[in-house]
Amino acid sequence: xxxxxxxxxxxxxxxxxxxxxxxxxxxxxxxxxxxYRQYSGKSPELIMFIYSNGDKEDGRFTAQLNKASQxxxxxxxxxxxxxxxxxxxxxxxxxxxTGKLIFGQGTTLQVKP
Amino acid sequence: EPEVTQTPSHQVTQMGQEVxxxxxxxxxxxxxxxxRQILGQKVEFLVSFYNNxxxxxxxxxxxxxxxxxxxxxxxxxxxxxxxxxDSAMYFCASRYSSGGGHEQYxxxxxxxxxx
Numbered sequence: 001x002x003x004x005x006x007x008x009x010x011x012x013x014x015x016x017x018x019x020x021x022x023x024x025x026x027x028x029x030x031x032x033x034x035x036y037r038q039y040s041g042k043s044p045e046l047i048m049f050i051y052s053n054g055d056k057e058d059g060r061f062t063a064q065l066n067k068a069s070q071x072x073x074x075x076x077x078x079x080x081x082x083x084x085x086x087x088x089x090x091x092x093x094x095x096x097x098t099g100k101l102i103f104g105q106g107t108t109l110q111v112k113p
Numbered sequence: 114e115p116e117v118t119q120t121p122s123h124q125v126t127q128m129g130q131e132v133x134x135x136x137x138x139x140x141x142x143x144x145x146x147x148x149r150q151i152l153g154q155k156v157e158f159l160v161s162f163y164n165n166x167x168x169x170x171x172x173x174x175x176x177x178x179x180x181x182x183x184x185x186x187x188x189x190x191x192x193x194x195x196x197x198x199d200s201a202m203y204f205c206a207s208r209y210s211s212g213g214g215h216e217q218y219x220x221x222x223x224x225x226x227x228x
Contacts, residue, residue, distance in 0.1 A: 098161040098169040
């Protein structure tokens, strides 16, 4: 069973701090990795994607991928209360040509003013 | 900015009834998906659809489920005989193409409540 694992949290950080969210995956053939933000009762919103080893930065967000260790992480700099949400890690299965995403259970982030 | 839309936002139905959930994917997207999320659980893949046919389906997507693209814009999920355990949020997603970007964009979801 191909899985994506996240610490469910909650992860609590003060406003202005760096939030670090981690995700591991079991399918070594996976090639595409995504971070979605999900507010309570809402749908997943794509915030970052990364396909190559290393770091990818977009504004306050940095995604990091290490395929050898099978982990992907998301850093949120200068965290704001509006960043409080559940962050979902999703992986495109290596054997899937259809783009099927496998999701982790999500990490709940709380940013305290 | 283009977005995926879904209707209705909330559907209440009785066990054994048929429901149709509707989605309008982003207009130039080619791949379409249905996912569901039972309250407090992971988002789960149900089915993918490309070139007017199912390209992959999960174990959840049994004979009571079907999908259709009846015209050039709508994408529907039908549940023939709903069960209590079908109560969940159902999300439609779409992506542009297989060459390059694999990013999927989700609609706002339909909350299905089976009583």
